[in-house]
Amino acid sequence: MSAPRFLIDTNVFIGLEDHAEVAPHFASLQQLAGRHGVEIFVHEAAIDDIRRDKDETRRRVSLSKIKKFPVIGKMAGIDQTLLEAKYGRIRRPNDLVDATLLHALDIGVADFLVTEDQGLHERAERISSTFGARVLYVADAVSFLRTTYEAVAVVLPAVVEMEANTISQDDPIFVSLRGDYPGFDDWWREKCIKPMRKCWVVMDEGNVAGLLVRKDEKSGDTDATLPGQKILKICTFKVRTESRGVKLGELLLKQVLWHAQSNNHDVVYLTTFPGQQTLMALLEYYGFRHTHDNSNGEKVYEKAIGRDRLLRPDGISLFDLARENYPRFATGDGVAAYAIPIQEEFHEILFPELMNRKQFSLFGDTGFQRPGNTIRKVYLCRAPAQLSQPGALLFFYKGKSESQPSQAITTVGVFEEMKLAHSTEELRRLAGGRSVYSDTQLRNLAATQNRPVKVINFLLAAHLEPPMQLAALKSSSVFAGHPPQSIKNLLPAQQMSVLGQGAFGFAI
Incomplete structure (x- = not known):
């Protein structure tokens, strides 16, 4: 019985082998895989992708480094038409690479595909939920390896409630927040520390892996557009780069939605920059909708929190109804x-x-x-x-x-x-x-x-x-x-x- 095989996308290979310092989560992936005999492969199509790099020096270096990894070859006779029929529309050479990687996953030559490409995750999810669960972000691949092979030693945190004034501003999570939001330190001091605003925090090895800052608002004093008197604003929703994936974001979102449902909120909303594709996909999966953009370019995502019995309209499955209205679900006659x-x-x-x-x-x-x-x-x-x-x-x-x-x-x-x-x-x-x-x-x-x-x-x-x-x-x-x-x-x-x-x- 062999250990699982990981197929890595070009963006993961670059993260492992780039001239820049290797990020901790990429290093952990390679270390854990090596420790537990999990092979890491690249695909012949990814090599083609690197060959299209117009930077000759970078292309030559990447092609020399990719030889460190065993290669999964392309299947003969599989053309673009066949791939497009199964894995979605192919418009660009990169789409063809994505479909080829999914095909390798589909036929079982690889057990998991590791990629930071949100579009590739969405392609896989459209095929089936089970298939989509085999496409992992680097952070989730690391979590999978730790849970699977080091379950006795793994100590991963849950969400805990803290006041902003008890969180050290020297924590590494604040570095990227400062980069994303000019004047963040002043806002944090005046709007969070002084009023001792409540936060939900995920700690990992002494540092903040995920941070969510909340604020109660009322109709007429909010950026939310959905109707309601009791509104929950998520001021900050941040997962540290090396922890970024599905699991920590989902853990924090569960905390938000269970809190809102239990405390009779009418609306939950937050803002996000357009580049935060993983977060936006997670929000949309659980029923948040992009309602408008702020003046600074942030996208506003809102979700209504209902308290009536959930009834199924025509044309939607009971599962999709529950997913989009989470944590509500349909009950009674017609529901097994x-x-x-x-x-x-x-x-x-x-x-x-x-x-x-x-x-x-x-x-x-x-x-x-x-x-x-x-x-x-x-x-x-x-x-x-x-x-x-x-x-x-x-x-x-x-x-x-x-x-x-x-x-x-x-x-x-x-x-x-x-x-x-x-x-x-x-x-x-x-x-x-x-x-x-x-x-x-x-x-x-x-x-x-x-x-x-x-x-x-x-x-x-x-x-x-x-x-x-x-x-x-x-x-x-x-x-x-x-x-x-x-x-x-x-x-x-x-x-x-x-x-x-x-x-x-x-x-x-």
Whole structure:
């Protein structure tokens, strides 16, 4: 059984081999891959890309350095027409390179593609969500390698609330903020430090990896254009360069949207410069819309936070409805629901924020948690049930456990799609960049042709507060007797009995 193969885009190769100092996250990628026997490949099409560089000296140096990497050759007989039909419109030579890289990923010659190109991520996501999860930013590739091969040692942080005056202005995250915003230090001192403005912060190894500054506004005193009396402005949304990818941004966005939904905000909005393509794509995926531009060229993204029952209009799937209205989701008649039993070990991997707080000392600090606390997740099992309705509700039942909660439904998810993995290699690919499982855990599942593993992609929608205990599940006829040992279909009345336990900030 081989380790996964990483195919790197030209922009990643340049980041690793450029004349300039190698950025820490690029160096970490190369070090972790080397340590764990993960091969890094380049594609013959990327070499063609370098040959088009008009700077002769740079072209010669790049071509000499790229020889350090093994090369994946082009497939004979695959022309532009075939690539365009599968991977989207090809207008420029660079688009042809992108489609060729995706083809190499698609046929399995590489397990993951690492690129900083937002357009390439979007191409992959349009093919399928599972395929898109195999295209990683450098920061997410580093996170994947750490989680997969160094899971015992990994200590990645959760979001913590801090006051601006408690954050050191010498932290490296402020360097790029000063570059982006002239007069940033004065603004930070006057508008954030003096009023001790609340911030959400993600710490990593003593430094700020992600920073989000919030402000409550009212109608008539805001740049938001959507109607509403209670408005949440995100003044600063920053992920440090070496941590930039999907996971930390999603972690911070989850904090924003759960806070807004729970605290009866009508609108959430923020501004971003046009070059922040990764952030804009993340915002749009979860229902933010670009409403206008400020005078300084910043784009304003707004999202309405509804509290009515979510009804499905014609022409949209239940999953897309939930994604665009996140964290709301559709319920009741016409919405399938399942109880999913999950062992304590995997519950703590998927939902680390629910671990008994006394356990956090195992990971070094009570404010730190393992890296499962994002929105898009993957669950692995061998249950015989076939889940087919995107947007179906998943109720995770944690079995008898040493730590609390025990024997209770704790969490609501929104089903996206299910795939079958027939080998460990295929399991790695299908779990993709969302995986929070170690390589040992993946291998122990022993996926084979005759005993495949189900890969269930879902959105984390909510946690029940408090969890619905087994006694209540029995008394309300959600469970007739013993708790299920496999995925169990729930009737609409059973679904509503579980949902009635929670406080979601919107009508169910």
